Amino acid sequence: MASQRGEGETTTTPLEPADRERARAIPEAAVARLAVYLRVLSGMADQGVTAVSSEELSQAAGVNAAKLRKDLSYIGSYGTRGVGYDVEVLVSHIERILGLTRNHSxxxxxxxxxxxxxxxxxxxxxxxxxxxxxxxxxxxxxxxxxxxxxxxxxxxxxxxxxxxxxxxxxxxxxxxxxxxxxxxxxxxxxxxxxxxxxxxxxxxxxxxxxxxxxAVEMQILSFHVARRADEAVHNSSGGVSVGNNGLGVDGMVIRP
Amino acid sequence: MASQRGEGETTTTPLEPADRERARAIPEAAVARLAVYLRVLSGMADQGVTAVSSEELSQAAGVNAAKLRKDLSYIGSYGTRGVGYDVEVLVSHIERILGLTRNHSxxxxxxxxxxxxxxxxxxxxxxxxxxxxxxxxxxxxxxxxxxxxxxxxxxxxxxxxxxxxxxxxxxxxxxxxxxxxxxxxxxxxxxxxxxxxxxxxxxxxxxxxxxxxxAVEMQILSFHVARRADEAVHNSSGGVSVGNNGLGVDGMVIRP
DNA sequence: CCGACTTTGTGCATGCGTTCACAAGCGGTA
DNA sequence: TACCGCTTGTGAACGCATGCACAAAGTCGG
CATH class of the missing domain: 3.40.50.720 (NAD(P)-binding Rossmann-like Domain)
Structure with a gap:
């Protein structure tokens, strides 16, 4: 359910027309990442950065560049091909989608x-x-x-x-x-x-x-400790390569 | 990488033989849920409950019963068909898989x-x-x-x-x-x-x-507030049905 | 001892999310 | 104005996780 797209609205809507339809289509995982992008972008803005490419932003946010572009595409097309994204523009659009324009008590x-x-x-x-x-x-x-x-x-x-x-x-x-x-x-x-x-x-x-x-977070870490310890015991080779992909919003990138 | 299954180990392993192979196959999301099951089960044990069915446990943990059984199957077959699971047994096995037998400083x-x-x-x-x-x-x-x-x-x-x-x-x-x-x-x-x-x-x-x-958690909530508010404005019908599926370990079930 | 009922464990299909790869589009340059 | 290089945006493939539905397996009652 809830996967049908409501079409045919012609009334003058108080909040942007096509954005609502987009909003309900944004995957939950993407919403979580958008919040991360927003923080990174805000930090960049504070440092005077005005433009950013998907590659740079994805590095800073600890995600794949393609994923970042797809995430941003959920909220619209606000980049400039050949150039990148305007930091301010991106910030304001993410804030709008996340509903940060109003205060939440x-x-x-x-x-x-x-x-x-x-x-x-x-x-x-x-x-x-x-x-x-x-x-x-x-x-x-x-x-x-x-x-x-x-x-x-x-x-x-x-x-x-x-x-x-x-x-x-x-x-x-x-x-x-x-x-x-x-x-x-x-x-x-x-x-x-x-x-x-x-x-x-x-x-x-x-x-x-x-x-x-x-408790859950600690136990997840514990699981990885245990798994790693077992692998260490059973693998004579000392090669470590874990890769924390999967669920969650955690980023993990080798620093440049 | 890391997706090959190491076979042919015949040595007497300090930690169970086939469990290691299972452990590395458990999806991260399932690990998070196992931690939740463990807590629920511990609570039941404290109240003197000795046996539980997948249906009961899944209700208490706020997940689908089939999903729960699949999650438990990742760590082995410790249930009794026609009856259910022994609480103590399940607790000890989950603890073992999560590495909770040793202390983590x-x-x-x-x-x-x-x-x-x-x-x-x-x-x-x-x-x-x-x-x-x-x-x-x-x-x-x-x-x-x-x-x-x-x-x-x-x-x-x-x-x-x-x-x-x-x-x-x-x-x-x-x-x-x-x-x-x-x-x-x-x-x-x-x-x-x-x-x-x-x-x-x-x-x-x-x-x-x-x-x-x-901040991310708050902003995710904010997103849902905003989405809901928009829907309320645009949908004349007041039907609410959200369903918090997706990422995360949160449960949300109508109480019996 | 047998049959009926209950519940687990799991193969399979479905749906969602991630990743790849490339066409479309824009700015800069001659 | 026309070309060239760069970056976005996205269609499509892939992979993982979820949910379904049923066979396997065990218990209980007669």
Whole structure:
């Protein structure tokens, strides 16, 4: 489902006409990479670079040049053949596609070690994600400002989230509380959740969940350590060549 | 390269004979899910559950039942047809494949907000990953214990990592320092890195990097917010059906 | 001891994402 | 203006992962 292209729209759309159709066609993996490109491009812009080729950008982002061009083609044709891409133009178009033109109010739930760290990030990396609300069950924390924002009690979550138009909820609670918090966020109208708790959240279909799971990350690394160790034992030759292709957005390129 | 299957080994191997061959064949995405299954199974074991079917486990892990069975088949046939899986057995086999039978010493570099949070996790989620070393550039922090471990100066990184046999390095520094820290970790013999800095690290092929990028996660969520908002504007019908398939290990299932 | 039911394990088809390779297009130059 | 070299954009092939559907295999009840 969802793979049919809606055609025949002739109304004057408030947001670009053909972009919507493109947006729904962008593979999730490509979206993740676009965010990386955006950061690299922003860095280049800060250094005064105005133009870049797909080869240069792909090197900096740690991906294949062809893949980069395909990723960029998902959002349109904004390059100049024979020349490359204008950094500013690319930045603005990626920002538009990623929806970074509007601000996304963020609420952090669970003000423990991690919650503190998140709250203190201060405007979150890559501006546009202001933390506007903090919540915790601990009554002793309520009212105390963390990173400039006072902590609210978790029971106020619905009212506060609605009032401050929170669009992204970050769950940094202990595992047992995560599902309950998630449910409350959802019923408060939050449709995007970033979950740091090592729990598989159950949510309705209209809610988007991204998961950051330290234990899983560590265990994946552990797997590779073990595999490598075994290979080392069984292969008399010491040749190492791994190549971290596969899923994920990690880049890994030999420096020039 | 690396896709040939080494056969003809008849020596008594310290680690199971046919498992190595299996291990290198497990898709990366499946490895990530195995870690999730392991957590779910551990939780079940704690609650006294001794047996589980693929259907139950897949529900709890938020994945398709067929996919779960296929994932488990990568590590061998440890189920009983007509019955299901023995929880203990499955746990021990997944742990073995993921290399969790040995401890993996972890070093955290960059003792800021995030570094503090990581150090205080205390033995890291899912035991087996003891934090044994902390590093920072700030001389004022050196010697002060965080989460029970004294902070070392970053210049000692090579000596300390070698001495404590650190196998996983966690980078929680500001972006500009990340590549430098990474280089030092690599030259200290660390082959696995978990990177929290919003930087694309350049490493040699024999080093495995996993990335946790908050900005990217937020921007992916932002993308979905924007897409959804556009759809809401253009679709008069209010039907919502997203389905978070694609990359990643996130689960999303309607609760029973 | 046998039959019926249940659940695993997996061959196969489908779909998605990555990669290749090249035509199209643009700027610079004579 | 016409040519030449360079880089983009993309059609098509490839490969991997997912999901389906069923045979294999084991248990339980009679």
């Amino acid at each position: 963020v609420a952090v739930v669970g003000i423990g070690n991690l919650g503190h760290a998140l709250a203190n990030y201060g405007g979150f990396p890559g501006r546009g994600f202001p933390v506007t609300a903090l919540f915790d069950v601990d009554a002793d924390l309520v009212g105390i400002p963390v990173g400039g924002i006072p902590v609210n009690h978790i029971d106020e979550i619905t009212a506060v989230c609605r009032e401050r138009e929170v669009s992204i909820g970050v769950i940094a609670t202990p595992p047992p509380a995560a599902q309950s918090v998630c449910d409350r966020l959802v019923s408060a109208g939050v449709q995007c959740i970033l979950n740091f708790a090592p729990v598989v959240l159950q949510v309705p279909d209209n809610v988007e969940v991204r998961k950051v799971d330290l | 972890v070093a955290v570099v960059g003792i800021g907000n995030l570094g503090h949070a990581l150090a205080n996790y205390g033995g890291f989620p899912g035991r087996g990953f003891p934090v044994t070393a902390l590093f920072d550039v700030d001389a004022d922090l050196v010697g002060i214990p965080v989460g029970g471990i004294p902070v070392n100066h970053i210049d000692e990184i090579t000596a300390v990592c070698r001495e404590r046999e650190v196998s996983i390095g966690v980078i929680a520094t500001p972006p500009p320092a990340a590549q430098s820290v990474c280089d030092r970790l690599v030259s200290a013999g660390v082959q696995c890195i978990l990177n929290f800095a919003p930087v694309v690290l350049q490493v040699p092929d024999n080093v495995e990097v996993r990335k946790v990028d908050l």
